[in-house]
Amino acid sequence: MERFVIIGAGAAGITAAKTLRAFRPQDVITVLSTDEQVHSRCMLHKFLGHERTAEGINFVPADFFEKNDIYHISGQTVTGIDTAAKTVSYGEGYSVPYDKLLIAAGSAFFIPPIPHFREAPNVFGFRDLSDALKIDAAFAGGKRVFIVGSGLVGLDAASALCRRGAQVTIAEMAPRVMPLQTDGYAASVYQKVFEDHGCRFLLGIGASDAVVDGEGNITEVILSTGEHVPCDFIIMAAGVRPRIQLAQAAGIRAERAIEVDDHLRTSAPDVYAAGDCTGLSGVWPDAMAQGKAAAENMAGVGTVYEKPYPFKNTSNFFGVTMLSVGRLDQTEGADVIVHRTPKEYKKAIVKDGKLTGYLSLGDISNSGLYLHLIKNGVDVSGKLDRIFRLTFADFYGINEKNGEYVYTV
Amino acid sequence: MSNCTGCLSRNTCPSADKPMESYIRSLPLETAHHRVEKQETKCGFGLQGVCCRLCANGPCRITPDAPRGICGANADTIVARNFLRAVAAGSGCYIHVVENTARQLKNTGLHRDKIRSEKALNHLADLLGVTGEDKYDLCVKVADAVLSDLYRPEYEGMELVEKLAYAPRVKRWKELGILPGGAKGEVFNNIVKTSTNLSSDPVEMLLSCLRLGVSTGLYGLQLTNLLNDVVLGDPVIRSAPVGMNVIDPGYINILITGHQHSLFTYIQDRLLDEDVVAKAKAAGAKGFKLVGCTCVGQDLQLRGAHYTEIFDGHAGNNYISEAVLSCGAIDAVLSEFNCTLPGIETVCEELKIKQICLDVVAKKANAEYIPFNYETREADGDRIIDEIIAAYTARRGAVPMNLFTDHGNKNTLTGVSEGSLKDFLGGSWKPLIDLIAAGKIKGLAGVVGCSSVAYGHDTLTAALTKELIARDILVLTAGCSSGGLENIGLMTPEAADLAGPNLRAVCKELGIPPVLNFGPCLAIGRLEIVATEIAAELGVDLPQLPLVLSAAQWLEEQALADGAFALALGLPLHLGVPPFITGSKLVTKVLTEDMLSLTGGRVIIDGDGKSAADKLEAIIEEKRRALNI
């Protein structure tokens, strides 16, 4: 009987636990998490926007641990890993032994070195349920919110708080909102819809200083332009850093992120890592895929994890939906094809007969194949005339044995 | 049959006529009832009426992703266009029938041929305001008056409309601009309207449907009956056998199918001539018999008092014609119109039944076409008779008999018409009006139109009728609905037991069934004459009467043209399945709601007998209240 320990109950950790249980019906599986309850950070805005309760953003059934016979040690912070003794210590002096360990500790929000920001008690991240609870409490005291960063996390927080009547100011260093996922036009559509809901954007502008009160709370943000923006609290959404401190302390190789090989093994024997802490990708589907691959390897299946394709996302703010895949910013030597009607906007970037980027704003139904085409470098040179109308019919194939589809290229 | 077990194992649709259902299920031949199962999958776009194949860009279908066809036509246009096309075609059918009927009357006059009802002739002449030198000349004048209206251009109003229709209705039709021009021209013009990239106006097209309804109803339905009465004789109320028991294998049996009874005028008499009977006897038969099927059989049954020798009775409606032929004792099919199902062809082929067609519009693929021609009718008739005798000789003994001698009943009340019913009531509608006013009869329901099989043979017609009579609503039938209802005994006096207590008492007292058989679908026109006369006696307009219509199992385009007449008359019209219109909210709303303010009529769609009866009863009760009765 083997003992599996998983640190973290996010996308990677939970998927790993579920996968392990499928392969190892009898073995002992323990999940340690700082969070009291499992939740999807992609749904935090639903909690913050009071659309759902904490239970409502749980991405597994309420009886997940019970039903799968998995120990869940929740609300406990892991304090150390002893790779020689093969134990994980947590809380106030407890420890749990492992035969195989998975570190799926995720990532932490990052606060840039702006005076007062790192110390101020009213500067919050928006990564975990605990963050959301803190913001919720702060919101009771004042509705002027300053958000640093207009990526998906920043906009998630903004949309949730707008819904509740906040006055939101968002500072974005880049010249447009959601700079990683949009182009100028798509950004303008989102900017408008947020502005219509009461947000103010400060584009190409950063925070450079702050005014604090007697308790160190920031009461005004001083912009790079010198303007003072009064606020009740601040949400940092200017990027994340993989959580590597535990690994580093245990002597596991981790500089910017925890290093893993193609089996998601770390430098320490029987220690695996998956999810954001590996720095391989920052998106949910990849964390799940890594959790699954790592678990399979821990169970001895021998799965080679192929490098993820991290440039992909969808967004849905105020009913404005967008699918964004590939490198929209890399257009050198590429053909850029654009289709725009009052209801939809599409953009394809084609280089050497292959799609390298695809953006669709509007009805994104049935567009999953674009990720597949981009990720796999499928040749579409003969199909450029209908590049926005590609469907699986263009690559149709059926596995006669099991009836599943297969790509025919 | 090479593969009988295969046939037997197949399922057939349910029928209101349970013995018939078993009979058909056991047949070694395929019938429409067998084919239902294989056609169970219906095209959803077709059901909604939102498929258009009027041009090479099509077929275009309306979906949420594609709310317009390539040409730009939306669901309202496509539905209205398809619907108008159907109504125009249906109108064309009835106008064809009345045209041939009028021509027959004219020829009767010109050739000083046999006139069976001078009373009917004089009544018609009075109605139309026509006079003549003698009865033959009167026939010619009456026929010409009708024909000249039919042939009038579409831009000239027909002259007889105001003479045939009830004045308050004519007034309303004028206000709506739906007084028809020449009936054939109306069909022509409206077909044009529905062609590619012509009309796109759904409301105008729906009004055109009403205009076609008026010409169809007044000419195709009402006049056809009145013209036929002259040549073929007035209906007389009597008791007659119905169902497959009427078939006597000792005779050379001819199944007649169609709608144009007058085309049989000559031959049905000729078959009784001594020389012809002698020929039959020489072939080994006792003589000839006509067996009724579809509406022409229903019409012959209606006038059966005049034809007791040649006509033994009506076997059933359109959708048992294959079964009737399967009994083996039918030697020939003489057809002249619908509903002559293509399905009879394989049965006829298998059982060596001779098929002869008298009118090219109903030419069956394997039928011999001997067009009815007044001038050559004698020679043609003899040729037909000889061929039928030849078929009899060739087939009898060579094909299996599968008689169904206990099917149907012997005492169905038939022969009910606007004239015979009024006579029965003592020459006035007052007794009926009094019964209605006293609540002994809650109201009248015309359960008319066709029989269909896709959702059960006569099942809805029967269920609805039983529900209606149980609610003391007197049911009048015309069309293949009659054929179905008579075979299951609802037109026998004993059926009174199925009626509600008040209606039952009336039926028992008068010795009538709770369902009165007016015969063919053409006789829908007779029902409407009854309604008009009652309204006139009460001094109210038609929509005020406690009268509803149901074409529960409407089948074809003709039924839709009839239905358009019912709506023009301002009557509530129930249909069991929607006429391929629900894809257009506008068309559906106009027909089911807005029609009330246009003509007073409306379409009610309900596929369930009980809930349909609930709705119709509620309408009757509402109208009773409005009349303070």
Next chain:
Amino acid sequence: MKRIFIDPAKCDGCKNCTIACMASHADMTPRRGSLDELRQAVYALDLTDPAVQSRNRILSDGQGGYKPIFCRHCDVPDCAGTCMSGALEKNLETGLVEYNEDKCAACYMCVMNCRYGVPAISPDRKRIIKCDFCAHLEEGPACVRACPKKAIEVREV
């Protein structure tokens, strides 16, 4: 598990499966779902309402043939494998990829990740539209029964 097998060569593009799917899902009340019931539902469908969506699509191959796109309820489903709300789950007993609308956060990860482009999004942008094997109909998937060519059929795999 069961899967709807497709024979594209038999498909005539009549879209009866599409309309049957719409009719089936117009009412999610558990019921028998006979062809007769479905026909009644077809009459009532508003085919001009974008909210009336089909879970299957019949696509032309541009050469006179058709390529039916039906959810495969994949053995390793891209959609459930990337769902961040737990709304999509592969039911290991039935083999179906089940969708729980109440859990769905409409993030559309599944739309992006299904390589066959099966999931669609609802006009209100609050749900996805995906085959549920007509779990509410006793008689099973409406599309299969509506196909006049038997181009689709349920088979055990």
